[in-house]
Amino acid sequence: MNISTGVIVSAQKVVLYGSEGIGKSTFASCFPDPIFIDTEGSTKKLNVKRMDKPTSWTMLKEQIKYIIAHPELCSTLVVDTIDWAEQLCIDDICARANKKGIEDFGYGNGYVYEKEEIGRFLNLLDEVIAKNINVVLTAHAQLRKFEQPDEMGAYDRWELKLGKKTSSQISPLIKEWADMVLFANYKTITVFNEKTQKYKAQGGQRVMYTTHNPCWDAKNRDGLPEEIPFDFSSIAHVIPDFKKSVPQPTTTVDRGDFEEIIDNTAETDKPIETQQKTKPANETINPKIAKPLADLMNASGVTEKMLRETIALQGYFPESTPIENYPADFVEYVVSIWDKVLASIKENNDLPFNY
Known part of the structure; x- marks a missing residue:
């Protein structure tokens, strides 16, 4: 039985969600050496490394497995976005069972199958973390009416924009898995105009929330302030980069050995006939295939x-x-x-x- 103490430095599991257009993809592109799996095509205007847009759940998992097998490709893996990836998951589950929709399973079993599949997906991402690669999952946000059982009345709160009926299962699973859940939003204040007797919204500064609030979900394990500017520099100090370049050791060659190498090279500096091996080009797939x-x-x-x-x-x-x-x-x-x-x-x- 092994018992360890102290802080364990590891790659970070980050979930970032916010309204559309607030800059989630741009923010994720600031992580150390990122590579994107762009499920919705939102990185077209960004100068980033990206894999082909996955057209199936299987393809998405194969791309992640490729990163696991080749950890030197990046320091951060970004899945942009997890709510679009969820739809690929649902399509895959329905295809395997020959169902038209997730509710065709009956008794809510389809949602149970999805929760299990998402769980296996998160386990696959844990293998990426084990390779010292940060993982970032971006997601859209949605407003939902929330009513506490011990209080009267209801209020709006921001949540991950996952399936309408699956969010109660999938969203908690993803938030529990993450080390850091960040909520990005526009900070606005309402000002009462005495002339018009109406309230007017002002502000619009982009901010990021890092701790739980009745109106949104967020968390962090690094003691970040509750509200910080929506800029990567605000969290850069807690995001590790295990792929930083290490200076290569320099080698010294004795002058006598060096002169001997030159002499030997001059004697053998003759053209050598080599047989070039060419790899046949891959067969072009018929564009009519799905x-x-x-x-x-x-x-x-x-x-x-x-x-x-x-x-x-x-x-x-x-x-x-x-x-x-x-x-x-x-x-x-x-x-x-x-x-x-x-x-x-x-x-x-x-x-x-x-x-």
Whole structure:
């Protein structure tokens, strides 16, 4: 049994939410060496590193696994936004069960399946944290009427803009997972005009809240002030960067050895015939194939012929059937179990469709 004491310095899990257009993506771009998984295409105007826009839940998870396998690519992984990613998750769950919507499962089971899948997603992000890479999840905010059971009346409060019926399950899960939950908003004050007998809003400064309030959710574990300017410099001192460049050690060469190297180089400085090995270009995927499936095929290096052969082995469609002619629900199912499809292609095993 190992017992440790003291502060453990690790990568940070940050959730940042706020209204649309307030600058969440720009703020996230200030984190150390970020790379974006842009689920909604909001980083087009930013000069940042980004992966292809995920068109399926499977593709999103594969991109995260790629970062885990190649931690040298970045110091911060940004999923922008988690509420758009949630819709990919719901589509994936419905495709696997051949359902039209999350409520088709009955008895609220669809929401339970989503909560379990989001839990596995957060576990995958924990593997990113284990590689000393910060993780930032951005989200939109929504106003919801809230009524406390021990008080009379109701009031508005800001919450993560997740599914209307899933927010009571998914939102707490994400907030519990995070080390820091930040709420960005415009600070306004109301001034009463005696002439018009009306109130007028003034201000509009962008600020960020770091602690809980009856009107919003926020938290931090670093003793940050309750209200700080919406600028990365306000939290930069608590965000680690484990990928800072380390000066390379310099090597010294003895002069005698150096002169000997020059002499040997002069003798062997002759052209050497080498055989250039060229890698064949990847086969172009038919643009008529559904984009979520085409994206996975491109990322995995799977050709149309390889996929058609695998599908034909199960007896669903003849090998000569073009992939673009597959039914839409069948394609969605293939996307949802892509890991198994890929394993079957590589190992030539039976594909457990159960479609």
